[in-house]
Amino acid sequence: MNTDVFRKHYRTPDAAHAAANHHTWLTGLDSGLSFPTLLRHRDTTLEFEHISGPTAEPADLPVIARALGQLHHAARRHGMIHADINQPFPLNGSGTLAGFAPPRRERLHAALSTTRSPLSGELVDAWLDAATHFPGALYKDANPRNVILSDSRGPVLVDFDTLTLAPAGYDLAKLVVTTAMTFGPLTRQHAVNALHAYTTSLGLGQNACPFGHIQVWAEFHHLLTSPWLGCHYTHDWATVRPWPTDEIASAARTPTNTPRS
Ligand SMILES: Nc1ncnc2c1ncn2[C@@H]1O[C@H](COP(=O)(O)OP(=O)(O)OP(=O)(O)O)[C@@H](O)[C@H]1O
Numbered sequence: 001m002n003t004d005v006f007r008k009h010y011r012t013p014d015a016a017h018a019a020a021n022h023h024t025w026l027t028g029l030d031s032g033l034s035f036p037t038l039l040r041h042r043d044t045t046l047e048f049e050h051i052s053g054p055t056a057e058p059a060d061l062p063v064i065a066r067a068l069g070q071l072h073h074a075a076r077r078h079g080m081i082h083a084d085i086n087q088p089f090p091l092n093g094s095g096t097l098a099g100f101a102p103p104r105r106e107r108l109h110a111a112l113s114t115t116r117s118p119l120s121g122e123l124v125d126a127w128l129d130a131a132t133h134f135p136g137a138l139y140k141d142a143n144p145r146n147v148i149l150s151d152s153r154g155p156v157l158v159d160f161d162t163l164t165l166a167p168a169g170y171d172l173a174k175l176v177v178t179t180a181m182t183f184g185p186l187t188r189q190h191a192v193n194a195l196h197a198y199t200t201s202l203g204l205g206q207n208a209c210p211f212g213h214i215q216v217w218a219e220f221h222h223l224l225t226s227p228w229l230g231c232h233y234t235h236d237w238a239t240v241r242p243w244p245t246d247e248i249a250s251a252a253r254t255p256t257n258t259p260r261s
């Protein structure tokens with residue numbers, strides 16, 4: 001049988017190797033989710049099975065949110081439940097995942113000097129540090145282009161370049177922000193419904209990942225994603241954000257301690 005190929009070229013062999021390791025680890029989690037098969041790895045090129053179907057749209061948010069929760073549930077069963085998310089996490093002999101705060105702190109502070117945000121540098125640092133106390137999960141870039149809705153397989157997650165630890169909810173916030181930046185305003189109810197689907201499949205109570213956390217993490221993504229406005233995205237989060245900024249200021253004031261499991 002012929003399999004159509006999706007070929008991806010990386011800048012360095014190390015980057016290709018890291019993406020291949022991420023794919024191997026994710027597919028070994030027995031999450032029940034669908035990923036493209038990695039057919040071939042040569043130097044700076046990975047060849048994946050080509051997945052047919054459209055990429056995600058706003059109506060798909062609950063399905064994707066459920067899938068992301070399912071992925072974290074499996075990762076937590078495979079040791080992430082005990083991880084300190086601001087420390088590296090070993091991947092069964094195939095490299096490590098970076099912690100949440102270290103690769104982001106400097107970029108967030110740099111972005112604060114160019115992008116208007118309801119967050120201050122002090123709040124960014126407080127939330128990065130407090131993340132250690134939040135339920136641990138993964139961050140795999142959750143923009144809507146990275147989910148293909150296959151007729152036969154449901155949501156298929158593609159793009160294995162970035163994988164780090166992150167607090168539960170961080171990837172969902174990315175999905176909400178980048179979906180709005182791609183398609184225009186979402187309602188608050190879109191985000192509430194998505195969070196419900198996410199926490200249910202993750203197996204966490206609503207208190208472990210409150211809506212206020214999604215609002216704060218959304219501002220992290222606003223800072224980190226703004227450089228791609230005009231390239232992948234046509235709507236500025238500042239103009240499509242479904243809630244007022246004073247609500248974020250209040251949500252961000254105290255990073256709530258939530259149970260880690
Ligand atoms: N295996 C695959 N089969 C079909 N399409 C794919 C596959 N992998 C990725 N794609 C599509 O190609 C796009 C680009 O691939 P990928 O996400 O890996 O690269 P990228 O550098 O992150 O680019 P982008 O930012 O445009 O998503 C994806 O957004 C997805 O829509």
Ligand SMILES: [Mg+2]
Pocket residue numbers: 141145146159
């Ligand atoms: Mg991508």
